[in-house]
Amino acid sequence: MKIEAIDTSETKEYFINMGPQHPSTHGVLRLLLTLEGEIIKNVEPHIGYVHRAIEKMCEKSSFQQIIHLTDRLDYLSCHMNNEAVCLAVEQGLEMDVPERVKVIRTIIDELNRISSHTLWWGVMGMDMGAITSFLYGFREHEMITEIFEETCGARLTMSYNVPGGLMFDIPPNFQKMVKDFLFHFKKKLPEYDTLLSNNIIFTERTKGIGYLSKENAIAFGVTGPSARASGFACDVRKLKPYSAYHKVNFKEIIFTEGDCFARYKARIDEMWESVSIIEQLIDNIPEGDYFVKTKAVIKLPVGEYYQSVESARGEFGVYIVSDNKKNPYRVKFRSPGFANLSALNKIAQGCKIADLVAIMSTLDLVIPDIDR
Amino acid sequence: MDREALKNKLIEVFPNASFSENKQFIILTTTSDKITEVVETLKNNIDFRFDYMFCITGEDWLNYFIITYHLRSTHLGHELVLKAKIENREKPEIETLSHLYSTAELNEREIFEMYGIHFLHHPDLRKLLLPDEWEGFPMRKDYYDPIHIVELE
Amino acid sequence: MKILSIYDFSNLTQAIHTWLSGKMSVVSTQVVEMILVGTVFLLFFAVLGLVLVYAERKVCAIIQVRLGPMRVGKWGTAQTLADFIKLVFKEPLITRDADKFLFNLAPFIIIIASFMAVAVMPFAKGLQAMDFDIGLFYISAVSSIGVTSILVAGWASNSKYSLIGAIRSGAQILSYELSAGLSLLTIVILTGSLQLSEIVESQADGWWIWKGHVSSIIAFVIFIIAGTAETNRGPFDMAEAESELTAGFHTEYSGIKFAFFFLAEYVNMFIIAAIGATVFFGGWMPLHVGNFEAFNNIMDYIPSVVWFFMKVSAIIFLMMWFRWTFPRLRIDQLLTLEWKYLLPLSLMNILLMAFLSLMGWHF
Numbered sequence: 001m002k003i004e005a006i007d008t009s010e011t012k013e014y015f016i017n018m019g020p021q022h023p024s025t026h027g028v029l030r031l032l033l034t035l036e037g038e039i040i041k042n043v044e045p046h047i048g049y050v051h052r053a054i055e056k057m058c059e060k061s062s063f064q065q066i067i068h069l070t071d072r073l074d075y076l077s078c079h080m081n082n083e084a085v086c087l088a089v090e091q092g093l094e095m096d097v098p099e100r101v102k103v104i105r106t107i108i109d110e111l112n113r114i115s116s117h118t119l120w121w122g123v124m125g126m127d128m129g130a131i132t133s134f135l136y137g138f139r140e141h142e143m144i145t146e147i148f149e150e151t152c153g154a155r156l157t158m159s160y161n162v163p164g165g166l167m168f169d170i171p172p173n174f175q176k177m178v179k180d181f182l183f184h185f186k187k188k189l190p191e192y193d194t195l196l197s198n199n200i201i202f203t204e205r206t207k208g209i210g211y212l213s214k215e216n217a218i219a220f221g222v223t224g225p226s227a228r229a230s231g232f233a234c235d236v237r238k239l240k241p242y243s244a245y246h247k248v249n250f251k252e253i254i255f256t257e258g259d260c261f262a263r264y265k266a267r268i269d270e271m272w273e274s275v276s277i278i279e280q281l282i283d284n285i286p287e288g289d290y291f292v293k294t295k296a297v298i299k300l301p302v303g304e305y306y307q308s309v310e311s312a313r314g315e316f317g318v319y320i321v322s323d324n325k326k327n328p329y330r331v332k333f334r335s336p337g338f339a340n341l342s343a344l345n346k347i348a349q350g351c352k353i354a355d356l357v358a359i360m361s362t363l364d365l366v367i368p369d370i371d372r
Numbered sequence: 373m374d375r376e377a378l379k380n381k382l383i384e385v386f387p388n389a390s391f392s393e394n395k396q397f398i399i400l401t402t403t404s405d406k407i408t409e410v411v412e413t414l415k416n417n418i419d420f421r422f423d424y425m426f427c428i429t430g431e432d433w434l435n436y437f438i439i440t441y442h443l444r445s446t447h448l449g450h451e452l453v454l455k456a457k458i459e460n461r462e463k464p465e466i467e468t469l470s471h472l473y474s475t476a477e478l479n480e481r482e483i484f485e486m487y488g489i490h491f492l493h494h495p496d497l498r499k500l501l502l503p504d505e506w507e508g509f510p511m512r513k514d515y516y517d518p519i520h521i522v523e524l525e
Numbered sequence: 526m527k528i529l530s531i532y533d534f535s536n537l538t539q540a541i542h543t544w545l546s547g548k549m550s551v552v553s554t555q556v557v558e559m560i561l562v563g564t565v566f567l568l569f570f571a572v573l574g575l576v577l578v579y580a581e582r583k584v585c586a587i588i589q590v591r592l593g594p595m596r597v598g599k600w601g602t603a604q605t606l607a608d609f610i611k612l613v614f615k616e617p618l619i620t621r622d623a624d625k626f627l628f629n630l631a632p633f634i635i636i637i638a639s640f641m642a643v644a645v646m647p648f649a650k651g652l653q654a655m656d657f658d659i660g661l662f663y664i665s666a667v668s669s670i671g672v673t674s675i676l677v678a679g680w681a682s683n684s685k686y687s688l689i690g691a692i693r694s695g696a697q698i699l700s701y702e703l704s705a706g707l708s709l710l711t712i713v714i715l716t717g718s719l720q721l722s723e724i725v726e727s728q729a730d731g732w733w734i735w736k737g738h739v740s741s742i743i744a745f746v747i748f749i750i751a752g753t754a755e756t757n758r759g760p761f762d763m764a765e766a767e768s769e770l771t772a773g774f775h776t777e778y779s780g781i782k783f784a785f786f787f788l789a790e791y792v793n794m795f796i797i798a799a800i801g802a803t804v805f806f807g808g809w810m811p812l813h814v815g816n817f818e819a820f821n822n823i824m825d826y827i828p829s830v831v832w833f834f835m836k837v838s839a840i841i842f843l844m845m846w847f848r849w850t851f852p853r854l855r856i857d858q859l860l861t862l863e864w865k866y867l868l869p870l871s872l873m874n875i876l877l878m879a880f881l882s883l884m885g886w887h888f
Contacts, residue, residue: 016685024768038689038856048501056511056521091395127768129759129853135589195850201760202852218424218446221475232446234424239449303394306427306442306453317427319440332429334442339426342478353689353769354855371501 013041020049024127024357027367031344031356038352043345051371058331063089063163063298066331070318071157073335074369076116077311079108082161084318087242088307089163092300092322099244100288101165106244107178107281108151108160109309110274114185115144116312117267117274120364124264125196127361128205133195140185147177163298165291178282182275189271197268206260210347210359213258220346221339224314225270226363229255229262236310248280260355263362297326313337313364337369378450381419386410397442397453404439404458404466411454411469414443421445422452425473430483432513437464437489458489468494486511534652534830562654566643570792577791578605580838581845588849612787615780620683623777627681632778632785635674639792641667646799647721649809649830660721661713661804665706668755668796671789672698675757675764675774678786682777690773693856694764698755700863705751707871711744711878712737712804715887721803728807737887740878745805747871752797753844754859756790760851763859794844795837802836809833 019030028049034042054073058066063085070081083105090097122137145155150171152160160167196202212222217230227234235252237245253269255262300322308317314336321330340363347363348356379398383391389410392399402410414422427442437458444451458464468491470477480491481500488509491497499506508515541561545554579594579602586593594601619628645660647653657663672695679691713719715737716727727733734741754761765773775786802808809829813821854862881887 014685022771048503051501053510053520060523125852129762129766129768130851131585132589132849135591139590196852199852201854201858204858205852205855216474219474221424221426221473223426234446304440304453306396308426315426317442319427319429319442321431330429330431332427334427338478339475342475346474352855352857354766354853357769 012036018356019046024360025367026123026360026365029341029365029367029370033353033356035353038354040348040351040353040356043348043356045341045344047341047367047370049371050368052368054372055331055333059327059329062326063300063328066328067161067163068157068159070333071159072368073333073372074311074313074316074337074366075156076119076366077112077313077316078157079105079112079160080309080311081316082159083109083243084307084309084311084316085320086161086163087309088305088318088320089298089300091307092303092305092320093163093294093298095164095292095294097165097292098288098290099286100290102244103247103281103285104166104170104290105161106248107278107285108148108158109243110277111144111147111178111181113312114271114274115141115148117271118144120267120312120361121192121196124361127357128196128202130196130199130202133192136188136191136195140188143181143184147174147181150174150177162291162294164294165289167291169290170285175282175285178278182278182282186275189268189275192268197265203261205354206264206358206362208259208261209355210260210263210351210362211258212343212347214256216343216346217258220343222314222343222363223336223339224310224312224364225253225266226263226340227314228253229266230258231256234315236308236315240308242307242309244281248277250277260358260362267364299324299326300328308334311336313366313369314340333372335369335372337365337367338372341365341370375450378420378452382452385413385417385420397451399453399455401455401457404456407456407469408467408472411441411472414452414454415472420452421447423447425469425475428476428479428483430487430489430511432487432511434513435461437461437487439466439483439489441469464489465492466490467492470494485509488512533650535650538652562644566640566654569643570640570788573795574788574791575605575609577795577841578608578787580841581791584842584845585849588846609784612784613781617780617782618777620777623683624681627677628777629782631674631678631681632782632789633674634677635671635789636785636792638667638670638674639789639796641670642796643792645721646796647725647803647808648833649828652830653722656720656722658718658720661709661719661724661800664721664796664800665702665709668793669698669702671793674789678778679774682774684777686770686772686776687774690764690766690770690776693766694757694774696856697757697761697763697859700860701751701754701761701867704747704863704867704871705755707868707875708744708748708751709800709804711740711871711875714875714878714882721808724804725808725810728810730813732805732807732810732812734805737878737881740874740881740887741805743870743874744878745801747867747874748801748805749840749843750867751863752801753847754863756793756797756844758790758794758844759848760853761859762848762853763856766853768853794841798837798840798844799833801840802833806836806840807832808836 013034013036016033016035017030018033019025020028030046032044032046033040054069057069067082067085070085071078073081118137118140122134125133148158149155151174152158152167212230214231217227217232223234231254233252233254238252250273253266255266302324303322305320306317308315316336317334319332320328323329347359382400390401414420422443422445424444424446425441426444429440431438439456441454443454456466458466466489468480470480480494483489484491484497485499485502486509545557583593594604597603597607619625642664644654645657645663675694676691679687712733715733716724718724734745757764775783778786809832811824811827811832813824
């Protein structure tokens, strides 16, 4: 019998589909991985599984209706998305909203950011195999959701903003609820560090993994905590303060490591900053109206209006082109997830499958935000 | 750089381009064939250094297309809106910017499938969000789809 | 040191043996006894699976600040039974182009491997199906057959996720088998025997974890890490790694075949805990403290089988605690941990133990 010599040094790449149904893609994201053993050679995102043509629908909707569509983009930072549209419309109408509205919007923004980050923290832990963190993260997320429910009736897709102000006034026990939450949360945040941040397995899994340079972060348009972990100062709250952000003192969390752990730490620290922002504002909500009366049919003057806000994932922008009709001529959402996803291939090359999971969770992708 | 200085400098560098202004931005409009050279200047000129492209939008104005680029300089902090006008509606084409801004790659794919605008020399011009067998360009104003689009009156 | 005779199971087993021998020939006696033991173990397996799955869910619920299963039966006790019925009635799916024979064979290999390991387990005094003189060696050998099943399952599924999971699992179990074996050998230096009953007897005046002090404790820590890794449980559940490989080697399995893998995981956990309890914590031996006669006598009144299961439960709880607290390691870190840290450490530990034993510095 003749045995053929097989050249074992020759390796072959193979493909694997991660998603659309996969536990760590957090939705219907499909990644086509080119692998060599466990090492990733290329990541090609295939998106669009939850594309709902929101931009097209906006062209047929009035400005008030658009707000409800933005909830469905990044559902974890729905209030920021609402606010971006409202600010853009208010900018077009040259309307000045009362101070009370600005302060309440800022407080809810930050609560929303905390709720998004707590959920992210839980999911991050779960992706790394520490399932317990998921439940812990959801516990705090749930408390904020209850505050939202008390405030505006909705738990997830709030639509609390309307052009000119807010849908309702805050409930009388709002301040107490928020303070109670903060009291609880400040005790629980160090617990987060105990469970994950200080765990040696976790730090081994994240430190030095998934490096994103500042140049690449800028080139790919990565924003939010993911970019600030690479040293790219892109906080819209600092660059172009909106609502009441010019009145509060807070630090822009910037790291220079650019790895998964820096992205993780940036979000944890951001939660502390959010707590401090809420604490500065919660006792100083000015009295006054909670909205400015607008016409039933809003028509923006001819022109284009761009408004960006800092959502939990990065810079969320709304670009409205108006032709003085009741519908916008063109609406474009600059979604942070879309840009963050585009950098995934760059970051993940040369990593292992397990690292890809860590990278994806630190980029904090929300798929409806990417697909729009 | 503050707004006036930026504007003066822009006029100096691009004497033939048309400018307009709104409350937020200075808008620089150029034609589609000059886009690469304009953007290269904007990115590399030491006075502009627009290194961060944060929004790319396609717009359909019925007899022409506009692609709007929102640019920011992370070093100097100024912002600019650049509009590229594509006159040829039958065969819309424009040079890609993906070699200058990596973020353009996916955004241009989206504009390609939504408006049917071809980005020349794009590394990987395929459909992004829509299914591969989708016909037509849904974000165009004359797109008609009686099944998927329900007209509300 | 006397063990209360009412708790000695050898009287019972001996009685059955004499009764059967009186009825039939030697060969048929042995066959009947084997069938009896097999049936008992099958029942034991079923109960073990149900109890451990329920226990795991409750332990994880407590760690995660929630209640766990509460609906089916009182405190959700019938939940695992309900899950089992669901799994039995589920459609067994097979992927296209899968190697059908191997695909169906794999769940049986893993169950048989764990079944074989239980055979030499000393559950209580006189309650041991087989008492080999190489019992410990036999257990280490048999419990690692399970990896074949995982490799076969991963290969036969014709799915890349399964294959990656299986290869990971193969590398992992082969590596950690070394540390687990070496840490057990450390204690064998003291016992001078591989026979499990003798190992237990040698701990009548104190468990090896105390008697061997430093070296024993190091060996136990290594053993529990390696044991957790061998059972493919978190933080070493690379083979499943549901956030990376959906479910690893059993991605394509459904219904009763999946239930086999699921059961085997828990039985393996029990086996590791039982070995740990036997070798380090004296098996069914009650807790005896030096010269406190009164205390020792009270301890003797607790049946030996209770002692065994108490110790096993404690170790199982420890393993569950690991799983629900730690994040998962990456495969290369896992192998680094074994080859660069645990293996040299256990080799050095053996030398240390040999030295301690030579100098008589143990108790």
